[in-house]
Amino acid sequence: MIEVRDLSIHIQGKHITHHMDFTIPRGNITSLIGESGSGKSLTVSALLGMLPDDAKVSGSIMYEDRNVLDASDQEMENVRKQDIFTIFQDASNSFNPSVKMGRQLYAFSGERVGDSLQVFNEKMHVILDKLGLGWEVVEQYPFQLSGGMLQRCMIACAFYVEPALLIADEPTSALDMVLQKEFIQLLIRLNEEKGTTIFLITHDLDIVAEAAHEMIVMQQGRIVETGKVETIFSHPQHAYTKRLLESRF
Amino acid sequence: MIGKWIGKRMVMGLIVLFIVSFLSFFIMQVAPGDPAIAFYGGNAQTLTAAEIERITRAYALDRPVAEQYVAWLGETVKGNLGISYKEGRPVFEIIMERLPNTVLLFSVTMFCIVIGSLWLGTVAGMRANSIWDRGLSTISIATSSIPPFWLGILFIYVFAVSLGILPSSGSGDVGGNGGMVDKIRHLIMPASVMIVTHVGIYARFLQESIKRENGQYYVKVARANGVLERSIRNGIVRNASIPYLNYIAMTIPSFFGGSIIVESLFAWSGIGQLTVKAVVTKDFPLLMGSIMVTGVLVVITLFIVDLIMYAIDPKLRKGGIR
Amino acid sequence: MKLRKALLFWYSLLGLIVLLTVFSTILAPYSPNDMNMDEIYSAPSSDHWLGTDHLGRDVFSRLLEGGKVTLVVASGSVILSLFIGVVYGGISGYFGGVIDTVMMRLLEALITIPALIIILVFQVIIQGGMWSMALLIGLTGWLVTARIVRSEFIRLKEEEFVKMANMLGTPVWNILWSHLLRNSIPAIFVVTLFNFAAAIFMEVSLSFLGIGIPPAIPSWGNMLYYAQNDILIGAWWIGLFPGIMIFLTILAINFIGEAWKNPERRRVND
Ligand SMILES: Nc1ncnc2c1ncn2[C@@H]1O[C@H](COP(=O)(O)OP(=O)(O)OP(=O)(O)O)[C@@H](O)[C@H]1O
Ligand SMILES: [Mg+2]
Numbered sequence: 001m002i003e004v005r006d007l008s009i010h011i012q013g014k015h016i017t018h019h020m021d022f023t024i025p026r027g028n029i030t031s032l033i034g035e036s037g038s039g040k041s042l043t044v045s046a047l048l049g050m051l052p053d054d055a056k057v058s059g060s061i062m063y064e065d066r067n068v069l070d071a072s073d074q075e076m077e078n079v080r081k082q083d084i085f086t087i088f089q090d091a092s093n094s095f096n097p098s099v100k101m102g103r104q105l106y107a108f109s110g111e112r113v114g115d116s117l118q119v120f121n122e123k124m125h126v127i128l129d130k131l132g133l134g135w136e137v138v139e140q141y142p143f144q145l146s147g148g149m150l151q152r153c154m155i156a157c158a159f160y161v162e163p164a165l166l167i168a169d170e171p172t173s174a175l176d177m178v179l180q181k182e183f184i185q186l187l188i189r190l191n192e193e194k195g196t197t198i199f200l201i202t203h204d205l206d207i208v209a210e211a212a213h214e215m216i217v218m219q220q221g222r223i224v225e226t227g228k229v230e231t232i233f234s235h236p237q238h239a240y241t242k243r244l245l246e247s248r249f
Numbered sequence: 250m251i252g253k254w255i256g257k258r259m260v261m262g263l264i265v266l267f268i269v270s271f272l273s274f275f276i277m278q279v280a281p282g283d284p285a286i287a288f289y290g291g292n293a294q295t296l297t298a299a300e301i302e303r304i305t306r307a308y309a310l311d312r313p314v315a316e317q318y319v320a321w322l323g324e325t326v327k328g329n330l331g332i333s334y335k336e337g338r339p340v341f342e343i344i345m346e347r348l349p350n351t352v353l354l355f356s357v358t359m360f361c362i363v364i365g366s367l368w369l370g371t372v373a374g375m376r377a378n379s380i381w382d383r384g385l386s387t388i389s390i391a392t393s394s395i396p397p398f399w400l401g402i403l404f405i406y407v408f409a410v411s412l413g414i415l416p417s418s419g420s421g422d423v424g425g426n427g428g429m430v431d432k433i434r435h436l437i438m439p440a441s442v443m444i445v446t447h448v449g450i451y452a453r454f455l456q457e458s459i460k461r462e463n464g465q466y467y468v469k470v471a472r473a474n475g476v477l478e479r480s481i482r483n484g485i486v487r488n489a490s491i492p493y494l495n496y497i498a499m500t501i502p503s504f505f506g507g508s509i510i511v512e513s514l515f516a517w518s519g520i521g522q523l524t525v526k527a528v529v530t531k532d533f534p535l536l537m538g539s540i541m542v543t544g545v546l547v548v549i550t551l552f553i554v555d556l557i558m559y560a561i562d563p564k565l566r567k568g569g570i571r
Numbered sequence: 572m573k574l575r576k577a578l579l580f581w582y583s584l585l586g587l588i589v590l591l592t593v594f595s596t597i598l599a600p601y602s603p604n605d606m607n608m609d610e611i612y613s614a615p616s617s618d619h620w621l622g623t624d625h626l627g628r629d630v631f632s633r634l635l636e637g638g639k640v641t642l643v644v645a646s647g648s649v650i651l652s653l654f655i656g657v658v659y660g661g662i663s664g665y666f667g668g669v670i671d672t673v674m675m676r677l678l679e680a681l682i683t684i685p686a687l688i689i690i691l692v693f694q695v696i697i698q699g700g701m702w703s704m705a706l707l708i709g710l711t712g713w714l715v716t717a718r719i720v721r722s723e724f725i726r727l728k729e730e731e732f733v734k735m736a737n738m739l740g741t742p743v744w745n746i747l748w749s750h751l752l753r754n755s756i757p758a759i760f761v762v763t764l765f766n767f768a769a770a771i772f773m774e775v776s777l778s779f780l781g782i783g784i785p786p787a788i789p790s791w792g793n794m795l796y797y798a799q800n801d802i803l804i805g806a807w808w809i810g811l812f813p814g815i816m817i818f819l820t821i822l823a824i825n826f827i828g829e830a831w832k833n834p835e836r837r838r839v840n841d
Binding site: 261264265268269272276279280390391393394395396398399400402403405406409410417499502503505506507509510513514524525528529531536540543544547548551 | 780795798807811814818
């Protein structure tokens with residue numbers, strides 16, 4: 001679905017990613033793993049065509065048959081609206097602080113796909129319930145909810161929209177083990193039943209092992225290893241991957 | 250929650266009014282002559298000994314200054330502001346006659362400024378680096394550098410002297426021959442002078458605030474996820490309008506100052522013109538009254554701004570920082 | 572690049588205005604108070620570039636002399652308000668705690684009272700002239716400066732090098748002077764520039780009302796005071812030119828101030 005070739009990004013003269021090559025195949029769960037500050041979130045921005053204004057990029061990002069880096073803002077806006085849902089890393093800042101959650105959840109999900117408020121209410125109720133959230137959150141403001149609750153709200157919108165491509169940047173960082181398991185099950189089901197392509201950024205190798213088909217390992221702005229999850233887990237090539245896997249067991 | 254919050258605001262307003270009342274009282278103290286005479290101004294000569302006695306008692310004039318202040322404040326709160334030195338009528342009556350004009354001028358100009366700056370500021374702020382953005386940044390500085398009364402003089406020259414289509418002064422009379430139309434014709438020039446010289450700078454403040462808000466994380470998240478641009482914009486404007494309202498509150502006093510001059514220039518018979526008149530004719534009771542009433546007007550306006558802010562900002566309402 | 576050129580232009584304009592007014596006695600073709608009853612209300616001509624007023628005085632000469640008065644009053648008051656603002660804001664910011672709270676509440680209350688009214692009242696009570704006016708504008712104009720100084724001090728107090736100096740036992744006045752105040756200078760400079768514009772505004776406003784500078788001394792505001800009547804008989808030149816001077820002066824100050832607010836644009840060359 002997405003092919004990244006020779007992608008380098010630098011901001012204010014600072015190199016952040018170097019000559020990245022990777023593919024996100026359609027219908028798969030691909031996970032990106034890497035140390036903090038290695039440029040994962042920035043890569044997500046690049047995929048969305050939403051790099052900061054002062055960023056300089058070279059290389060190409062082919063989304064289906066168009067290059068994201070050449071596409072106009074309007075074009076990318078349409079692509080995002082049609083196909084992509086992104087759960088951003090910082091859930092507690094992902095909502096407008098002075099608008100009620102109900103209004104915002106609707107804007108992120110029901111309104112986007114053209115559902116009426118009534119349809120939204122019914123459908124969203126079920127999803128929130130699965131994620132362990134009561135309906136009363138819609139009456140609250142973001143600052144009245146915890147980081148984990150906000151993260152789940154975002155996740156709920158993603159499941160509502162059922163996009164062609166779901167990008168999730170560390171979506172479970174604020175969730176406990178039980179909720180994390182629940183989320184992964186939902187994610188797998190979404191992938192299997194609806195064929196949603198999923199790009200999952202995470203620190204957690206357990207999640208990778210459980211959910212992902214493919215994985216990409218990043219270190220200091222470089223891709224050091226890509227391949228099938230089983231292959232990499234059984235035969236890691238790069239020293240960083242080896243260290244990563246060792247620390248898990 | 251709201252009770253406590255309003256309480257706090259009221260206390261602040263009261264402190265302001267206290268300072269204003271000190272100022273007023275101070276005027277009476279330093280005004281030349283006997284305070285009783287200063288108070289009852291033009292009528293002083295006609296007062297009988299018994300009346301002077303009564304005034305002296307009402308205002309505790311034979312007591313220490315602190316008690317005099319309390320007595321005077323009591324009278325003021327009751328609406329007894331003394332008698333105008335020049336007109337020989339109760340100050341309260343004169344002020345009440347003029348208050349509607351000031352309120353009218355103020356509400357019309359403030360309404361237009363708020364609507365205009367909301368529109369301009371949003372358009373310019375949402376399109377960073379566009380011609381609107383850069384244009385407003387420059388034009389707002391230029392228009393706010395124009396002295397309002399000078400613009401007024403130019404307006405009078407163009408519209409009253411040369412073209413003769415608008416009256417150069419006065420405030421019209423709804424009850425008179427012209428009716429409502431006459432009032433509006435008189436209102437146009439003073440109002441537009443205030444609007445032209447102020448709308449830009451308020452718009453610019455909102456514009457900057459919107460540009461800052463536009464860079465927030467939640468906006469990026471919303472844009473990435475196909476939230477309607479209209480919803481995004483409304484959310485941004487809502488958040489950006491909180492510092493904007495604060496700015497309005499901060500500048501309201503100088504805005505009142507500006508309207509004093511504009512009222513005088515156009516002989517718009519409001520409180521501002523009255524204040525200047527009282528100063529020029531050294532009509533101290535009248536001056537004290539108009540200062541007090543201006544203080545009350547400012548405090549009420551600020552209170553309204555606060556209420557709007559309270560309605561917009563849920564953090565104030567819920568008192569909650571996580 | 573373009574921005575810097577523009578800034579250079581505003582610097583030059585302000586400099587030119589200041590020079591014109593400073594050397595007004597040399598540059599003015601007439602004495603600013605010379606009356607000529609044969610030449611009242613004469614329109615701009617080669618004799619009188621900017622015309623004459625209701626007493627036949629040369630508008631151009633009065634414009635230069637008036638500018639000097641206006642700018643001197645504004646400068647005087649700004650120096651005063653700068654001093655009060657720095658002291659008030661400095662105390663509030665440095666000590667913090669209850670002192671800060673009380674001082675800030677008082678300041679908030681004072682900001683609410685239109686300064687124009689206060690000046691109006693005192694000017695009439697003390698029957699003041701030019702210097703009392705500068706004094707009053709200064710006494711009412713320090714509030715914003717105080718706020719800025721306070722927030723700068725609070726910010727700087729938390730900086731590593733100030734904490735270090737405190738630990739090393741540097742005397743308080745030394746910390747105040749060479750750490751806190753010195754590092755607040757850019758912010759203070761910007762607010763003082765805007766204060767200067769505000770002081771000019773205040774002077775012209777009051778003189779325009781006939782309450783500021785006595786009529787015998789020309790000032791830009793004073794000239795406009797007469798202009799409001801002159802304009803009715805069509806003598807536009809009396810009001811037009813002082814207003815343009817005020818406008819240009821404030822415009823230049825505002826643009827320079829804006830540039831200083833934004834540190835990247837600060838330098839003119841390089
Ligand atoms: N807007 C920006 N301007 C300048 N530098 C940035 C910007 N965003 C990110 N960076 C830099 O890019 C690098 C990579 O950041 P990024 O957020 O992509 O890391 P990450 O891999 O997502 O880390 P984490 O796991 O902690 O989320 C960091 O060094 C960061 O300082
Ligand atoms: Mg990240």
